[in-house]
Amino acid sequence: MGGFLSNLARRKPSTTVSDAKALFPFRDDEDPRIVYKLSERARRISLKVNTAEREVSVVVPGVRALAKAKTFAKEQKDWIDVQLEALPPPMPFVPGGHVLMRGELYELVSPPGRGRPKVNHERRVINVPAPDAESFPGRVRRLLIREAREELEAASHFYADKLGKRIGKVSVRDTSSRWGSCITRQGEGHISYSWRLISAPPFVLDYVAAHECAHMVEDNHSKAFWDVCASINDDVKKAKTWLRKNGAHLHAVGAEW
Secondary structure (H helix, E strand, O other): OHHHHHOHHHOOHHHHHHHHHOOOOEEOOOOOOEEEEEOOOOOOOEEEEEOOOOEEEEEEOOHHHHHHHHHHHHHOHHHHHHHHHOOOOOEOOOOOOEEEEOOEEEEEEOOOOOOOOEEEOOOOEEEOOOOOOOOHHHHHHHHHHHHHHHHHHHHHHHHHHHOOOEEEEEEEEOOOOOOEEEEEEOOEEEEEEEHHHHHOOHHHHHHHHHHHHHOOOOOOOOHHHHHHHHHHOOOHHHHHHHHHHHHHHHHHEOOOO
16 A cells, blocks of 8 residues: 555556545554545545444545545544444454344354254354354354344334335345335335344334334324324334444444454
């Protein structure tokens, strides 16, 4: 990276600027928690804490400001450490580790042999056979996504039926800004959720499903919308409070730092 940037002055601007822009965004070589992002509209270098991604973005106002941005990030290391250390501890997908599921801590176990990953809710153990350490995290993530999809599909149909509506499609993704979203197409709800809701207590997952289904009746957040939401779910206030206080814990699931 340093060698490339040092050669910028010796190459044609039209080529070097284009090539340099293609490098963004990228992580700091010395601290992977720091990500450099190019912004042609920004007027100055700035730092932004991304709680969902558990990282700090360094906004770079133009390619040629990168060197200064790196220096600025190093000078602000103490501030960066304080901000990120205030986040909930990471819960990486490693054998012997623990992750949140249904609002409780479950132990991750990698039994010998082959087989389909299984969850023992009674013992709070997630068994994930894996041929090697490298494939274990991906298998754990896929299991959690599968569990999330099953529960979110069931909850969506349950609340849609209460409203006399139909579900067209339920998608499960790893979103950072929303726990769910809903659009209505030809009278059917197409809902997208964060798979991380499987890590929250069941009443929180149910509330988010009810919230998104309510949007099939009121496509806004007016009083009428909240009235619809409350008519089909009794835990609206309780779940909203839980998410506000504990949402960062859901993003810690699977995080390595």
